[in-house]
Ligand SMILES: Nc1ncnc2c1ncn2[C@@H]1O[C@H](COP(=O)(O)OP(=O)(O)OP(=O)(O)O)[C@@H](O)[C@H]1O
């Protein structure tokens with residue numbers, strides 16, 4: 001039963017990845033300085049088309065052209081926040097999917113408020129680590145370890161459900177198990193390797209990949225989000241077979257994502273209902 005369910009998810013993930021490759025969705029990324037390179041290369045290796053355009057002077061022209069918008073508050077500053085808010089407003093008005101990565105949401109009052117304000121602009125998906133999702137669900141400036149999580153993803157399942165219900169977004173928590181919920185259903189993706197935490201911005205990169213998958217089928221945000229997380233994890237597992245540490249894993253993960261074939265995805269994806 002479980003094997004059949006996993007193969008079905010594997011087939012679904014392969015269909016989405018194939019569509020990303022054939023349709024090459026254009027993704028506007030307003031993301032942090034640390035993550036820009038890995039994020040753009042992750043999207044390219046998956047077959048999508050990244051564009052790191054963030055000026056509020058160009059979003060009115062550019063956001064209408066994109067297939068999805070990705071916003072990441074990692075290196076937030078006063079002058080970038082209005083640019084994020086404008087692009088999110090445009091995406092919502094134009095009915096385009098947009099995805100939020102609430103990096104270090106609980107690290108400061110400024111960041112927490114910025115994330116909550118962005119969430120009021122109706123993201124399609126929110127993907128964070130466990131500490132970020134807990135901070136947002138409680139709306140509390142809490143103890144986190146900066147951009148890193150001080151909780152396991154299993155600690156944040158209830159917080160994810162509650163955030164999904166209050167925001168209307170699909171919420172994903174990354175970790176050893178990636179959980180995805182629409183507030184009602186929950187699925188878990190058990191892919192990836194622990195070494196992925198030792199590469200900065202793998203979380204940022206997988207959130208961008210979620211935006212590319214959601215762009216393919218916005219009315220199935222839960223399925224596309226779980227598929228993107230699992231596919232990225234499978235690429236990490238294959239990359240780890242030949243990596244010697246975080247730096248070579250970064251390279252091999254990108255290579256593996258680019259080279260994934262149907263057999264690797266269908267047999268590798270480990271998604272189940274919780
Ligand atoms: N223990 C683990 N085992 C397997 N995969 C993991 C593990 N921890 C994290 N991952 C994977 O690593 C990727 C990044 O997740 P993580 O939770 O580290 O994000 P993050 O904290 O937001 O990262 P960053 O802020 O550096 O971008 C995800 O694809 C996740 O599935």
Ligand SMILES: Cc1ncsc1CCO
Nearest residue numbers: 032034074075103147201
């Ligand atoms: C290290 C770091 N600091 C702000 S954003 C970022 C990338 C990982 O989230």
Ligand SMILES: [Mg+2]
Nearest residue numbers: 103129203204
């Ligand atoms: Mg993060």
